[in-house]
Amino acid sequence: MELIIDRLSKQYGSRIAVDRVTLKLQKGVYGLLGANGAGKTTLMRLICGILKPTGGSVSLDGEDVSSEEYRSRLGYLPQDFGYYPDFTGTDFLLYMAALKGLDRTQAKRKAAELLKLVALQDAGKKKIKTYSGGMKQRLGIAQALLGEPQLLILDEPTAGLDPKERVRFRDLIAQLGKDNIVLLSTHIVSDIEHIADSILMMKNGQLIFQGTWDENSGDLEQFYLEQFEEGQDHG
């Protein structure tokens, strides 16, 4: 399985949000780091086919991002997830499953399974408006997993998770990364340095580092800070 991103660009007026990003991703967990405004969300939206690029292309095993096949293999957790406060967690997952085209019986089984996976089985019948931030985030992760996506795009998935939830999340991502491509963004180094097999770093729309990071590579936080020392990104 291979996701190929080729000279992908997105321009808003005179601002280049994503600037000729070229990447090849195989199975594994990729941590996308960058300051606010670096272009992480724009890049992820391009990979999800929500935004049309100004230039370049995205394909998964030769299927273009605009194809039905590509969409059916994709799971996405957006940064600002629009929840339905009066829905219960279960209803929400059933609704999202219907949008993804799962049949009702399949959806019911899958919803229960996913609620358990993100430790929300006891909250499935409660309305989302009663959920904590971390619970909402876990529900967001569950909906991204509907339909068993092989390409999982998670925009700041650890936002709002408490330390215990982070550990659980880390285990879940490690598990998913064994058979799938998982790309997750954050601006916090500690969120990903122990989860990601590979680090991607963005600055001003460009990819400024890609590769593995281990104990021998030095301090990732230090390296990250150095990259942003000569002037911040404009938000």
Ligand SMILES: Nc1ncnc2c1ncn2[C@@H]1O[C@H](COP(=O)(O)OP(=O)(O)OP(=O)(O)O)[C@@H](O)[C@H]1O
């Ligand atoms: N719809 C838009 N119209 C104009 N400019 C935009 C639009 N969306 C993003 N931008 C600009 O593109 C750049 C990249 O934004 P993007 O949201 O991708 O960054 P980010 O790394 O995800 O930051 P954050 O962590 O704050 O979400 C920013 O300068 C932003 O102002």
